[in-house]
Structure formats: structure tokens, C-alpha cells
Amino acid sequence: AEVRDALAYLKVTMSPDNDLALERIINVPKRGIGNNSVQKIHNLARATGQSLYRAAQDIVTTDELPGKARKSLTDLLASFSRWRSSVQAVAHTEVAEIILDESGYTDMHQQNKDPKAPSRLENLKELVRSMNEFETMEGFLEHIALVMEVEQSGEQEEKTSIMTLHAAKGLEFDMVFLPGWEEGLFPHQRSLDESGKAGLEEERRLAYVGITRARKRSTISFAQNRRVHAMWQTALPSRFVDELPETHVEVDTMSSSYGGYNIGGADQFGGSRFDEMKPFNSGYDTPGWKRAQARHADGDALRSTPRIVEGSLTASDAGPESFETGDRIHHQKFGPGTVTHVDGNKLSISFDTAGDKRVLDSFVTRG
Numbered sequence: 400a401e402v403r404d405a406l407a408y409l410k411v412t413m414s415p416d417n418d419l420a421l422e423r424i425i426n427v428p429k430r431g432i433g434n435n436s437v438q439k440i441h442n443l444a445r446a447t448g449q450s451l452y453r454a455a456q457d458i459v460t461t462d463e464l465p466g467k468a469r470k471s472l473t474d475l476l477a478s479f480s481r482w483r484s485s486v487q488a489v490a491h492t493e494v495a496e497i498i499l500d501e502s503g504y505t506d507m508h509q510q511n512k513d514p515k516a517p518s519r520l521e522n523l524k525e526l527v528r529s530m531n532e533f534e535t536m537e538g539f540l541e542h543i544a545l546v547m548e549v550e551q552s553g554e555q556e557e558k559t560s561i562m563t564l565h566a567a568k569g570l571e572f573d574m575v576f577l578p579g580w581e582e583g584l585f586p587h588q589r590s591l592d593e594s595g596k597a598g599l600e601e602e603r604r605l606a607y608v609g610i611t612r613a614r615k616r617s618t619i620s621f622a623q624n625r626r627v628h629a630m631w632q633t634a635l636p637s638r639f640v641d642e643l644p645e646t647h648v649e650v651d652t653m654s655s656s657y658g659g660y661n662i663g664g665a666d667q668f669g670g671s672r673f674d675e676m677k678p679f680n681s682g683y684d685t686p687g688w689k690r691a692q693a694r695h696a697d698g699d700a701l702r703s704t705p706r707i708v709e710g711s712l713t714a715s716d717a718g719p720e721s722f723e724t725g726d727r728i729h730h731q732k733f734g735p736g737t738v739t740h741v742d743g744n745k746l747s748i749s750f751d752t753a754g755d756k757r758v759l760d761s762f763v764t765r766g
Contacts, residue, residue, distance in 0.1 A: 407419075407423040408502060408504065411452070412479055412498060413540060415453075418450055424502075428507040431468050439464065443457060443458050452479075478501060485497065486536060495536070499527075541562065542562075542566040542569070545560060545570060564609045568608060572613060574613060576617075577609045577610070582637055583634075584637075585605075621637065722738050722741060724739060724740060730762060730763045732753075733753035736750035739755070745758070746760050
């Protein structure tokens with residue numbers, strides 16, 4: 400219970416609209432916010448279509464709550480705001496310790512005479528220590544959510560979980576799909592530019608983490624071209640592909656009707672980009688490329704003569720709809736809302752029930 404309480408504090412700090420988390424710790428340790436006060440917050444939240452946190456912010460400005468409950472709730476909301484601000488300037492493990500101390504949660508267990516109290520305190524310390532494995536509090540909470548999801552669903556349920564490599568630490572799946580293994584993306588160019596060899600080694604470690612999440616099979620993929628900052632860029636496979644053990648790699652390629660590569664046969668426009676691909680080390684003779692080149696050779700005769708393709712192209716996409724401040728919109732996940740600020744293709748929206756969010760204009764419709 401103490402770990403779940405601590406996680407609830409962290410969740411509300413990072414995601415104030417998490418109603419379940421706030422309700423769990425709103426009066427833990429006891430701070431004078433009783434059941435009647437909590438029910439009034441619930442009633443206001445339902446009546447106004449807000450989260451409990453937003454309703455709490457509103458209700459403390461009224462006389463609806465008893466004096467002690469109103470003061471305690473005001474102090475708690477101020478603490479959450481302060482903790483949220485400190486996340487940007489203080490190490491996330493230190494923020495977690497501050498939250499547990501300033502909330503009175505650690506002291507509650509220190510003052511408890513129960514024989515189990517020392518073990519509960521040790522559990523809290525271990526929770527904070529485990530956060531060192533993650534770069535941010537968001538990453539840690541994402542990982543915890545995935546672990547709990549896997550434990551609750553059991554292995555009988557068939558589904559796909561989407562996560563970052565950092566969040567995948569400690570988890571295992573029968574099948575793992577690892578997209579985006581391209582130079583500049585993985586390893587990321589920023590890691591190489593900012594940290595040099597150390598950055599490369601960290602990216603390589605993440606590659607290992609990703610592959611070893613699979614009990615049976617990992618599928619690695621990369622794109623021939625990728626749209627980056629509204630521009631199409633040619634991509635090369637990650638150097639990590641070249642480092643895979645030969646005895647455990649099998650290459651499977653797909654043809655593209657838009658001029659993509661097609662090892663083992665000619666593509667639509669008479670050639671494969673692999674004809675011109677340069678390896679990162681001499682030979683680039685890993686198992687994938689050995690088998691690929693063997694298949695690829697069968698199509699050499701077809702590729703030797705350029706082909707002329709007759710036809711026409713018509714641009715029909717008028718681009719995303721433009722929005723202005725004050726426009727009413729609808730988002731599939733967050734529901735209806737009002738545009739409060741426009742920054743290029745990014746919209747700041749005040750949703751009727753989900754609160755303030757920043758989304759891309761391509762994900763909303765007018766009305």
C-alpha cells in the first residue's frame with residue numbers, strides 16, 4: 400500500500416488530472432479533508448465536467464468546505480504546484496524524496512509503532528532508488544504503468560504494448576518490434592553530437608535492451624526515406640544492424656509501389672537503393688546483407704536496363720485545416736474544446752473535460 404500511495408503522489412504531481420491517484424492520497428496522511436469534503440469535490444467535478452484536481456482548485460475559493468478542510472486542501476494544491484515546478488530544476492529522485500517528506504507521508508510511517516513500519520519505510524527508499532534507472536520521472540511512471548498493465552492483464556490476453564526503450568527495461572515479451580533503426584535516429588544524432596563516444600555507447604546499450612526484451616523473436620525495421628521536419632530525407636540503416644550476430648539474423652524485405660527497395664527482384668522504377676548503399680565498416684557482410692545480396696542478384700538482369708513508366712501524378716492533399724484562437728474543435732481522445740493559442744501546426748486547446756492540452760492540428764476537426 401505504501402508504494403501505491405507514493406506512486407499516487409508522483410502521478411498527481413506529473414498528471415494533476417489523474418482522479419484515482421488524487422482520491423487515494425487526498426487525505427493520506429490525515430489532514431482534515433474528510434469524506435464529506437471529498438464528496439463535495441466529486442459533486443462539483445461532475446457538475447462542471449472537470450477533473451477532481453480542477454474542481455478542488457475551484458472549491459477552495461468558495462465557502463463550501465469547512466475552514467480546516469479548505470486550508471488543508473489549499474496547502475496540498477500549493478504543494479503539488481511547487482513539486483511540479485521543481486521537476487524541471489531538481490533530479491527526479493530528489494523530487495520524489497521531497498514529495499514524500501513535505502507531504503508528511505514519510506513522517507507518518509516514522510511515527511507509526513506498527514512492527515511493519517520499518518519495512519514500509521525501506522520499501523519507500525527502494526522505490527526512490529529504483530528511479531535512478533530512469534532519466535526522468537515521466538519515464539519511471541510510464542514504466543510502472545506498463546508493468547502494472549502486464550501484471551493485471553495476464554499473458555492470456557493478446558494485445559500490443561507500445562513503449563520507449565527506456566520504459567521497456569525489466570519487461571519481456573514473446574515478440575518485439577523495433578522500428579526506426581536508422582542512422583541519425585538510432586543512434587540519435589543529438590546523442591552523437593553532444594556526448595560523442597559515450598552517447599554512442601548509451602544508444603548501443605539501449606539497442607541491447609530492446610533486442611533482449613524478446614523471448615522468441617525481435618523484428619528490426621528501418622525506412623528507406625523518412626519525413627523529418629516536413630522534409631523527406633534518405634535514410635541509411637543503423638550501424639547497430641551491422642553489429643548483430645550473424646547466426647541469429649534473417650533478412651526479410653518488402654517491395655514498395657512508390658519506388659521503395661525490393662531485394663530479390665526489380666522495384667517499380669528499375670532499381671534498388673541497396674545497389675548504392677555504403678556500409679559503415681568495410682565489407683558490411685553481416686548475415687542479413689549476405690542473404691539479401693544473394694536474393695538481390697536474381698534481379699540484376701531486370702535492373703540493368705532502365706524502365707520507362709508512363710502515367711501522371713495529381714496532388715490532391717490540400718494540407719491540414721487552419722485554425723484560429725476561439726475556434727471550437729473536436730479531438731478523438733480528448734473530446735470538444737476551444738483553441739486558445741496557435742503556434743504553427745501546434746494548437747493549445749482548452750478541452751471541456753480533459754483540461755488544457757497541446758496537440759497537432761492534424762489530430763483535430765472543426766466543430
